[in-house]
Amino acid sequence: MPKQGVFKAAERGRKLSDSAFREVRDRLRLELVELQQSVRAASRYPVIIVLAGVQGAGVVDSLNLLNTWMDPRWIRTHTFDTPSDEERERPLFWRYWRSLPPAGTIGLYLDGWYGEAIAGRCHGAPAADFTARLARIAHFERTLADEGALVVKVWLHIAEARQRRLAHIHSTDAAFGFRASDASWPQPAPYGPYTRAAARAVRLTDTPQTRWHVVDAADDNHRRAALLTILRDSLTAHAKAIRASDKADKKAIKIQKNAGKKAPMINRGPLARIDLSRKMSEVAYAKAFHTRQARLYELQKAARAQGLATIIAFEGWDAAGKGGAIRRITYALSARNYQVVPIAAPNEEERSYHYLWRFWRHVSRAGRMTLFDRSWYGRVLVERVEHLISGEAQRRAYGEINDFEQELTDHGTLLVKFWLHIDPEEQLRRFKEREKTPYKRWKITADDWRNRKNWPRYEAAINDMIRATSTRAAPWNLVPANDKQVARIMVFDIVIKALETALKGPRR
Amino acid sequence: MPKQGVFKAAERGRKLSDSAFREVRDRLRLELVELQQSVRAASRYPVIIVLAGVQGAGVVDSLNLLNTWMDPRWIRTHTFDTPSDEERERPLFWRYWRSLPPAGTIGLYLDGWYGEAIAGRCHGAPAADFTARLARIAHFERTLADEGALVVKVWLHIAEARQRRLAHIHSTDAAFGFRASDASWPQPAPYGPYTRAAARAVRLTDTPQTRWHVVDAADDNHRRAALLTILRDSLTAHAKAIRASDKADKKAIKIQKNAGKKAPMINRGPLARIDLSRKMSEVAYAKAFHTRQARLYELQKAARAQGLATIIAFEGWDAAGKGGAIRRITYALSARNYQVVPIAAPNEEERSYHYLWRFWRHVSRAGRMTLFDRSWYGRVLVERVEHLISGEAQRRAYGEINDFEQELTDHGTLLVKFWLHIDPEEQLRRFKEREKTPYKRWKITADDWRNRKNWPRYEAAINDMIRATSTRAAPWNLVPANDKQVARIMVFDIVIKALETALKGPRR
The missing domain is CATH 3.40.50.300 (P-loop containing nucleotide triphosphate hydrolases)
Structure with a gap:
């Protein structure tokens, strides 16, 4: 021919x-x-x-x-x-x-x-x-x-x-x-x-x-x-x-919902292997924190100079400390070099586009860092657990997300993904503390309690997500977060290491 | 001190x-x-x-x-x-x-x-x-x-x-x-x-x-x-x-509405001075059209090369021929060099910003042309006639619009504004023709008939608008449009002249 x-x-x-x-x-x-x-x-x-x-x-x-x-x-x-x-x-x-x-x-x-x-x-x-x-x-x-x-x-x-x-x-x-x-x-x-x-x-x-x-x-x-x-x-x-x-989707979702009620949940997978027992003293934390802040400050300057764009996605259980970890990172950055993008349910405008559109929209320019507080992984977490999409759309989403991340890393963007892990007991303790503190009460809503009831279903979704989207270019970092100090220092260390590698080898 | x-x-x-x-x-x-x-x-x-x-x-x-x-x-x-x-x-x-x-x-x-x-x-x-x-x-x-x-x-x-x-x-x-x-x-x-x-x-x-x-x-x-x-x-x-x-605004608007019903309309002002009797033959039009298309094509290339940004705002009565005039212009442009922005009622997202925001959003880059099919003047036309804003907001709008246009022209953007004028008889003829033609029927809606009933109130608003916003940097061009040929050639001539002047002196 x-x-x-x-x-x-x-x-x-x-x-x-x-x-x-x-x-x-x-x-x-x-x-x-x-x-x-x-x-x-x-x-x-x-x-x-x-x-x-x-x-x-x-x-x-x-x-x-x-x-x-x-x-x-x-x-x-x-x-x-x-x-x-x-x-x-x-x-x-x-x-x-x-x-x-x-x-x-x-x-x-x-x-x-x-x-x-x-x-x-x-x-x-x-x-x-x-x-x-x-x-x-x-x-x-x-x-x-x-x-x-x-x-x-x-x-x-x-x-x-x-x-x-x-x-x-x-x-x-x-x-x-x-x-x-x-x-x-x-x-x-x-x-x-x-x-x-x-x-x-x-x-x-x-x-x-x-x-x-x-x-x-x-x-x-x-x-x-x-x-x-x-x-x-x-x-x-x-x-x-x-x-x-x-x-057909509507019908499939209905069947899934009913099946979901009966199916036994098997709690085995990457999450179960996270060691939640680690602890860090206040003194050790304060010291570790300050040296890492200074190091990160240096690295963001180098990233800006070299035009390295960075995207950090924070996922984790409700009250796992995503916001706190993000703020510790941003304290060490120059305000000109980063943006924080909190992801909630899409608004009317966002719903009228492909679900990845609103993430593409926030992709960092050269030399800048974008920190997502929740991310595109909502597609395979909340949208799966709440039966908002069909099983077919869920399975397809892993490939779509990997493609999206591939586009980013092929361009040279550094992509770092975190799952902040806590156990249900620790979550309950934090929920109750938030409810007790007047100025923190807004942080806890009926949604949080409802998500908590769905813990086993979330656990299955998270394990699947980690397995399906841990790629060479963008692996998942699983962070034990029962102890906030341990989690924050680990987040710092991973970001610092990733930046050092992306900026070609560690430097002073 | x-x-x-x-x-x-x-x-x-x-x-x-x-x-x-x-x-x-x-x-x-x-x-x-x-x-x-x-x-x-x-x-x-x-x-x-x-x-x-x-x-x-x-x-x-x-x-x-x-x-x-x-x-x-x-x-x-x-x-x-x-x-x-x-x-x-x-x-x-x-x-x-x-x-x-x-x-x-x-x-x-x-x-x-x-x-x-x-x-x-x-x-x-x-x-x-x-x-x-x-x-x-x-x-x-x-x-x-x-x-x-x-x-x-x-x-x-x-x-x-x-x-x-x-x-x-x-x-x-x-x-x-x-x-x-x-x-x-x-x-x-x-x-x-x-x-x-x-x-x-x-x-x-x-x-x-x-x-x-x-x-x-x-x-x-x-x-x-x-x-x-x-x-x-x-x-x-x-x-x-x-x-x-x-x-207070709500109350003022209510009073305005009532006052509006009683107040006599005085139809005198810039609109009354437009000569709608002019006609042009098909043959003369065809010849004029082709030479102007070629000229405009040359000028847009020069504008692109020199980095001159152009914004053309088309206002006019319903069915005055805004869309047709815009298309004749765009036929002569390279698709890479222009965008047409039709302005309807603002959507949810646009309503959550200052009313000028959605126009700022579409401001041309260097070398490009943006053609607005209706524009920011809706603020002092439909929003005034329909009592959507208070009298104070209306009066303020003239200054805000002049400021906006000043920002554009200070930057070196070429701004050309057209009012396409027809009389009520010609509008009626066109409405009826649209209703008769199946594939044009969607162009005419209940809104159009309602606006027509408000003709005298629109006329007063248009006269005020022309008086208040004809500035040296961005004067209004009043185009008699009862004859489409006359209108289109006049639009071409004004755009060509404006581009020639902005590109520093006429050229071959």
Whole structure:
């Protein structure tokens, strides 16, 4: 099969007469407008439309058509330009994540995340890197689609001869040709290499959940009608599929809930191996604390100078001392170099995005540290225990989280994860103490008591989480926290060690 | 009066014994926690706390104290570092605006917007520039306070001798002194110049709505107790004041509504002088359109190359052709260089900020163009006509909008504002046509018919708006739009002319 076989069927030169186009146009236009309104009304998923193609295939005209026809309040066009420094200092996919449309709306992506990748390949990126990048793109799209996003990708194709002919026609047309005849506007690459790279991209990222549609774009009428039909059909099928899968999920969750009540809990796993008996005296703590504070202060300065971004995620039982540990760390940092991000239940805006979106949003710039007080692991903890998501979504989440963390560490971000562990007796003691102290009473709520009742179910979820997401790049650090002094010093030591390693070897 | 007189009273060396502090501490802590919860429950206004002071005055300790005591979910600390390129390419206040806390939460600002200004002055900025900057800061804070934000500013003061003594103590203390003894961390300026500039800043930005509190910070206990007392008192007084002013506003709006029903409408003003009789033939339009498209394409390239940011605001009657005019413009632009921002009623997130926040958010980067389909003028149009705000808020809005636009144009952003004008007969004709065409029916809603009934009241609001916000830097362009061709070509001509002027003189 020739390398560009994926485009061959789109070179048949299919045409549609003006009258035939007019006949379908108004109907398609009405259907699309109605589909857009129902996407909006459901507000259950976003629609991501990637429009791509070589110069002359009509990408911009297609984009204008959709923008003209649809309700502009719920559609937004995106293109990715040279990255800004804020973008370069974060993982590659950060700017794609921050551009994503919320549920109920449409994001229209000119070249999507493919433009940069294909241009890179044409300008000499090795084939292996290109393949790896396409795999990351496929993962990214899959992650979105798995949560319900509709991802429609349309490649507008024309043969090389057609492109040459068009370029000639345009360059001699003073009125229409201002775009095509513009030699100062750099084209991504000549037709041949560009189309070869594109064919590879289309082949490697065409999945059942994230389909590519290749359109024969030589004739404007045919191209427009084909694009509109693809969107109409994709939107219709997706709405149906989502209804069915939401129904199936609901049923599965109900079954899980009932099964959960009966199933015996086996308390064995990484948590059981944590030694909670360790203690540290006040004097030893005070001494250890001060030397570590000073050391951390030095290291954050080095991290800032070297542009090392750090993300520290704190998870742990209610009242395990996450907030206290975080504050001890931040006391040793310069206020310009860190942010603390407390994670509670998502708000309305956050709920309208993929669950990882709100964490991507807070990813540190170069040289800075972000401390999460609770994190993306809520997906496999509270959302599992409270039966907010289906078993399938839970299992999928481990992979999604590992992918997310991989994006961070591949970029060079230092990621440190803590589980602060206490036993139920210690938790009870702390709950009671909080209730007794007037100015601490707000820290304890009905949720905390309810979570406590779910201890064995949380324990199972935590053990699974630790097993499934302890990767080489981002292992879990299990911290015995019955004794706050022990926990805090251990957190310091782990952060210091991780920074020293990331900053290439220990230094004075 | 000596220049630093504002700080003199804070050098009395007031002290608080440990036991006296312990006595007030727990009560203040409880009160603050409760006040924070009631700010959250009301979700009516944000709290902006600016904490500043010379090195050694305890700013960081105060910051840690507040972060330790309060519920971390509703408090966020901000510091302003060297601006990123995304920040440098936008007006000075853009990054302050994007950092603002939503209603119900607290933003804690280390040095606030004063740090940069004072450091700039110490490093040689002329006194006149510093004064002008302080005036802009005062305007900015006033704008926030006028919408209900609580702005509390605390300056922690110590005398120069005390700072010297502290520096000596710290530098000899290996455990605690890692921060103070750090010579590699640049201090903003020596005590003298810094304090002189700070005194000027405090004097010029201390207004009844945005008070400065100067605290004698030589003694830690006194400093902490004073800070907490200031916050407690400010929060308490503000909650009361907001309740009273919301009640007064409600009453005023009710009176306005009744008065509005009776008051005669005088239709005279800028709108009446627009000549709606002009027409243009299809042939003349087609020719004019194509040459202008090509010209605009050239100009956007030059704007991109020169880093000129452009904002175009389209206002006009319902069905006046805003969307069509915007699309004709964007057809001539490269997709990488523009964004269209349609403005509808604010969503939940947007409502939790100052009404100008959502416009600041979309301010163009250098070289890009942002086209607003409706704009911040909704404040003095729909919000006035629908009695959503009090008369006082309406009148204030003209100044706030002029300030906003001044910030844009001072930065070098090109701002072009259009009012597309049609008469009621033409609007009726267009409404009916929309209702007749199936795929255009969604464009017309009950709101449109209701707005139409309010025509005379809108007319009065528009005339007032044009009078109050036609500034030299950002004049209104009144476009007769009964004939779409005339309107579109005129919009092109005005944009082209504005770009040519901004790009320094017309070119081929």
